Amino acid sequence: GENVEQHPSTLSVQEGDSAVIKCTYSDSASNYFPWYKQELGKGPQLIIDIRSNVGEKKDQRIAVTLNKTAKHFSLHITETQPEDSAVYFCAPGRGSTLGRLYFGRGTQLTVWP
Amino acid sequence: DAGVIQSPRHEVTEMGQEVTLRCKPISGHNSLFWYRQTMMRGLELLIYFNNNVPIDDSGMPEDRFSAKMPNASFSTLKIQPSEPRDSAVYFCASSPRGWSRGGSSYEQYFGPGTRLTVT
Numbered sequence: 001g002e003n004v005e006q007h008p009s010t011l012s013v014q015e016g017d018s019a020v021i022k023c024t025y026s027d028s029a030s031n032y033f034p035w036y037k038q039e040l041g042k043g044p045q046l047i048i049d050i051r052s053n054v055g056e057k058k059d060q061r062i063a064v065t066l067n068k069t070a071k072h073f074s075l076h077i078t079e080t081q082p083e084d085s086a087v088y089f090c091a092p093g094r095g096s097t098l099g100r101l102y103f104g105r106g107t108q109l110t111v112w113p
Numbered sequence: 114d115a116g117v118i119q120s121p122r123h124e125v126t127e128m129g130q131e132v133t134l135r136c137k138p139i140s141g142h143n144s145l146f147w148y149r150q151t152m153m154r155g156l157e158l159l160i161y162f163n164n165n166v167p168i169d170d171s172g173m174p175e176d177r178f179s180a181k182m183p184n185a186s187f188s189t190l191k192i193q194p195s196e197p198r199d200s201a202v203y204f205c206a207s208s209p210r211g212w213s214r215g216g217s218s219y220e221q222y223f224g225p226g227t228r229l230t231v232t
Contacts, residue, residue, distance in 0.1 A: 032219055034219075034220070041225075042223075042225060042226075043117075043204050043206070043223025043224055043225055043226055044156070044204075044221075044223050045223065046220045046221070049219075049220070089156065093219075095219045099219075100146075100158060100161060100168075100169065101158075101219075101221065102158075103148075103155065103156040103158075104155075105155045106155060106156070
Protein backbone atom coordinates (compact mmCIF):
# COMPACT_ATOMS: atom_id res chain seq x y z
CA GLY A 1 0.00 0.00 0.00
CA GLU A 2 0.85 3.67 0.17
CA ASN A 3 2.69 5.32 3.07
CA VAL A 4 1.56 8.95 3.38
CA GLU A 5 2.96 11.60 5.68
CA GLN A 6 1.77 15.16 6.12
CA HIS A 7 3.65 18.04 7.70
CA PRO A 8 3.07 20.00 9.78
CA SER A 9 0.28 18.45 11.84
CA THR A 10 -0.77 21.90 13.08
CA LEU A 11 -0.21 25.31 11.54
CA SER A 12 -1.16 28.73 12.86
CA VAL A 13 -0.88 31.84 10.68
CA GLN A 14 -2.00 35.43 10.80
CA GLU A 15 -4.75 36.51 8.43
CA GLY A 16 -3.21 37.57 5.12
CA ASP A 17 -0.13 35.37 5.48
CA SER A 18 0.59 32.30 3.36
CA ALA A 19 0.33 28.68 4.48
CA VAL A 20 2.11 25.66 3.03
CA ILE A 21 1.39 22.00 3.82
CA LYS A 22 3.59 19.22 2.49
CA CYS A 23 2.68 15.62 1.73
CA THR A 24 5.11 12.80 1.02
CA TYR A 25 4.12 9.43 -0.39
CA SER A 26 5.85 6.13 -1.13
CA ASP A 27 4.07 4.53 -4.11
CA SER A 28 5.82 5.59 -7.32
CA ALA A 29 2.75 4.42 -9.27
CA SER A 30 0.53 7.08 -7.71
CA ASN A 31 -0.62 9.50 -10.38
CA TYR A 32 -3.44 11.46 -8.76
CA PHE A 33 -2.80 14.00 -5.98
CA PRO A 34 -5.79 15.71 -4.35
CA TRP A 35 -6.20 17.91 -1.29
CA TYR A 36 -9.34 17.81 0.84
CA LYS A 37 -10.62 20.33 3.38
CA GLN A 38 -12.68 19.27 6.37
CA GLU A 39 -14.61 21.85 8.34
CA LEU A 40 -15.86 21.12 11.83
CA GLY A 41 -18.79 18.71 11.83
CA LYS A 42 -18.63 18.03 8.09
CA GLY A 43 -17.15 15.49 5.73
CA PRO A 44 -13.96 16.23 3.77
CA GLN A 45 -14.40 18.16 0.53
CA LEU A 46 -12.07 18.29 -2.47
CA ILE A 47 -10.48 21.71 -2.94
CA ILE A 48 -7.85 21.05 -5.60
CA ASP A 49 -6.20 18.12 -7.36
CA ILE A 50 -3.36 17.53 -9.79
CA ARG A 51 -2.26 14.72 -12.06
CA SER A 52 1.25 13.39 -12.51
CA ASN A 53 1.71 14.97 -15.92
CA VAL A 54 1.35 18.46 -14.44
CA GLY A 55 3.79 20.20 -12.08
CA GLU A 56 1.56 22.93 -10.70
CA LYS A 57 -2.08 23.95 -10.64
CA LYS A 58 -3.68 27.13 -9.30
CA ASP A 59 -7.23 28.02 -8.39
CA GLN A 60 -7.53 31.57 -7.06
CA ARG A 61 -5.79 31.60 -3.64
CA ILE A 62 -4.89 27.93 -3.55
CA ALA A 63 -2.27 26.02 -5.51
CA VAL A 64 -0.77 22.56 -5.55
CA THR A 65 2.77 21.75 -6.65
CA LEU A 66 4.07 18.29 -7.43
CA ASN A 67 7.59 16.87 -7.36
CA LYS A 68 7.10 13.33 -8.63
CA THR A 69 10.81 12.52 -8.54
CA ALA A 70 11.01 13.30 -4.85
CA LYS A 71 7.50 11.91 -4.23
CA HIS A 72 5.98 14.88 -2.53
CA PHE A 73 3.35 17.50 -3.27
CA SER A 74 2.33 20.64 -1.43
CA LEU A 75 -0.73 22.78 -0.83
CA HIS A 76 -0.19 26.53 -0.92
CA ILE A 77 -2.78 28.97 0.40
CA THR A 78 -2.10 32.68 -0.10
CA GLU A 79 -3.80 35.65 1.57
CA THR A 80 -5.27 33.38 4.22
CA GLN A 81 -8.64 34.22 5.75
CA PRO A 82 -10.30 33.02 8.98
CA GLU A 83 -12.65 30.82 6.93
CA ASP A 84 -9.62 28.87 5.72
CA SER A 85 -9.35 27.45 9.25
CA ALA A 86 -10.00 23.71 8.91
CA VAL A 87 -8.26 20.35 8.71
CA TYR A 88 -6.56 19.67 5.38
CA PHE A 89 -5.83 16.18 4.06
CA CYS A 90 -3.68 15.01 1.21
CA ALA A 91 -4.84 11.76 -0.43
CA PRO A 92 -2.56 10.43 -3.15
CA GLY A 93 -3.59 7.41 -5.17
CA ARG A 94 -3.81 5.78 -8.56
CA GLY A 95 -6.41 7.45 -10.72
CA SER A 96 -8.28 4.44 -12.01
CA THR A 97 -11.76 3.01 -11.90
CA LEU A 98 -10.72 0.49 -9.25
CA GLY A 99 -8.12 2.47 -7.31
CA ARG A 100 -8.42 4.04 -3.88
CA LEU A 101 -7.04 7.13 -2.15
CA TYR A 102 -4.71 7.05 0.83
CA PHE A 103 -5.54 9.87 3.24
CA GLY A 104 -2.83 11.50 5.33
CA ARG A 105 -3.32 12.22 9.06
CA GLY A 106 -4.37 15.80 8.36
CA THR A 107 -3.10 19.30 9.16
CA GLN A 108 -5.09 21.57 11.46
CA LEU A 109 -4.79 25.10 10.02
CA THR A 110 -5.81 28.02 12.20
CA VAL A 111 -5.93 31.52 10.73
CA TRP A 112 -5.96 34.27 13.35
CA PRO A 113 -7.74 37.54 12.47
CA ASP B 114 -28.64 16.95 -6.20
CA ALA B 115 -28.92 16.37 -2.45
CA GLY B 116 -25.41 14.97 -2.19
CA VAL B 117 -24.52 11.81 -0.29
CA ILE B 118 -27.14 11.05 2.34
CA GLN B 119 -26.31 9.20 5.55
CA SER B 120 -28.57 8.06 8.34
CA PRO B 121 -28.77 8.26 11.22
CA ARG B 122 -26.66 11.36 11.90
CA HIS B 123 -26.14 10.32 15.51
CA GLU B 124 -26.40 6.91 17.12
CA VAL B 125 -25.94 6.05 20.77
CA THR B 126 -26.11 2.38 21.67
CA GLU B 127 -25.03 -0.02 24.35
CA MET B 128 -22.20 -2.47 24.01
CA GLY B 129 -23.36 -5.71 22.42
CA GLN B 130 -26.14 -4.16 20.36
CA GLU B 131 -26.33 -4.32 16.58
CA VAL B 132 -25.77 -1.05 14.71
CA THR B 133 -26.71 -0.38 11.09
CA LEU B 134 -25.50 2.70 9.26
CA ARG B 135 -27.07 3.67 5.94
CA CYS B 136 -25.85 5.52 2.89
CA LYS B 137 -27.44 6.77 -0.31
CA PRO B 138 -24.77 7.77 -2.86
CA ILE B 139 -25.11 10.47 -5.48
CA SER B 140 -27.13 9.23 -8.43
CA GLY B 141 -24.92 8.12 -11.32
CA HIS B 142 -21.82 7.54 -9.20
CA ASN B 143 -20.39 4.06 -9.60
CA SER B 144 -18.08 3.85 -6.59
CA LEU B 145 -18.90 3.94 -2.89
CA PHE B 146 -16.53 4.13 0.07
CA TRP B 147 -16.99 3.65 3.83
CA TYR B 148 -14.54 5.46 6.13
CA ARG B 149 -14.12 5.68 9.88
CA GLN B 150 -12.59 8.76 11.56
CA THR B 151 -11.13 8.92 15.08
CA MET B 152 -8.58 11.19 16.72
CA MET B 153 -6.26 8.26 17.32
CA ARG B 154 -6.34 6.64 13.88
CA GLY B 155 -7.38 9.48 11.59
CA LEU B 156 -9.47 8.72 8.49
CA GLU B 157 -9.45 4.99 7.73
CA LEU B 158 -10.88 3.33 4.63
CA LEU B 159 -12.97 0.34 5.69
CA ILE B 160 -14.32 -0.99 2.39
CA TYR B 161 -15.17 0.23 -1.09
CA PHE B 162 -17.46 -0.91 -3.88
CA ASN B 163 -17.37 -0.42 -7.64
CA ASN B 164 -20.61 -1.03 -9.52
CA ASN B 165 -22.08 -2.56 -6.33
CA VAL B 166 -19.26 -5.14 -6.07
CA PRO B 167 -16.88 -5.03 -3.06
CA ILE B 168 -13.36 -4.37 -4.33
CA ASP B 169 -11.31 -4.19 -1.14
CA ASP B 170 -12.49 -4.93 2.39
CA SER B 171 -9.03 -5.22 3.94
CA GLY B 172 -9.75 -2.19 6.12
CA MET B 173 -12.68 -3.81 7.90
CA PRO B 174 -11.35 -4.20 11.45
CA GLU B 175 -12.85 -7.59 12.23
CA ASP B 176 -15.68 -9.97 11.51
CA ARG B 177 -18.07 -7.89 13.59
CA PHE B 178 -18.15 -5.44 10.68
CA SER B 179 -19.99 -6.15 7.44
CA ALA B 180 -21.07 -4.00 4.50
CA LYS B 181 -23.50 -4.54 1.66
CA MET B 182 -24.52 -2.69 -1.47
CA PRO B 183 -27.65 -4.39 -2.81
CA ASN B 184 -28.16 -1.78 -5.54
CA ALA B 185 -26.61 1.38 -6.95
CA SER B 186 -28.55 3.68 -4.64
CA PHE B 187 -28.09 2.11 -1.22
CA SER B 188 -25.42 0.70 1.06
CA THR B 189 -25.27 -0.40 4.70
CA LEU B 190 -22.48 -0.85 7.22
CA LYS B 191 -23.38 -3.16 10.08
CA ILE B 192 -21.58 -3.75 13.37
CA GLN B 193 -22.68 -6.76 15.38
CA PRO B 194 -21.99 -6.86 18.28
CA SER B 195 -20.86 -3.28 18.87
CA GLU B 196 -18.07 -2.38 21.32
CA PRO B 197 -17.02 0.92 22.92
CA ARG B 198 -13.89 1.04 20.72
CA ASP B 199 -16.17 1.27 17.67
CA SER B 200 -17.14 4.79 18.72
CA ALA B 201 -16.20 7.08 15.84
CA VAL B 202 -17.60 9.15 13.00
CA TYR B 203 -18.41 6.95 10.01
CA PHE B 204 -18.41 8.56 6.58
CA CYS B 205 -19.78 7.31 3.31
CA ALA B 206 -18.42 8.77 0.07
CA SER B 207 -19.28 8.24 -3.58
CA SER B 208 -17.36 8.94 -6.75
CA PRO B 209 -18.22 9.07 -10.45
CA ARG B 210 -14.82 7.55 -11.26
CA GLY B 211 -13.57 7.30 -14.77
CA TRP B 212 -13.80 9.59 -17.73
CA SER B 213 -16.45 12.25 -18.12
CA ARG B 214 -16.82 15.52 -19.97
CA GLY B 215 -13.78 17.64 -19.20
CA GLY B 216 -11.58 14.72 -18.34
CA SER B 217 -11.31 12.07 -15.65
CA SER B 218 -12.94 12.49 -12.29
CA TYR B 219 -11.90 10.62 -9.20
CA GLU B 220 -13.27 13.10 -6.72
CA GLN B 221 -14.91 11.54 -3.69
CA TYR B 222 -18.03 13.26 -2.39
CA PHE B 223 -18.44 12.72 1.34
CA GLY B 224 -21.66 12.56 3.28
CA PRO B 225 -22.15 14.41 6.58
CA GLY B 226 -21.18 11.34 8.60
CA THR B 227 -22.78 9.30 11.38
CA ARG B 228 -21.44 9.89 14.87
CA LEU B 229 -21.57 6.55 16.68
CA THR B 230 -21.21 6.28 20.44
CA VAL B 231 -21.12 2.85 22.04
CA THR B 232 -21.43 2.88 25.82
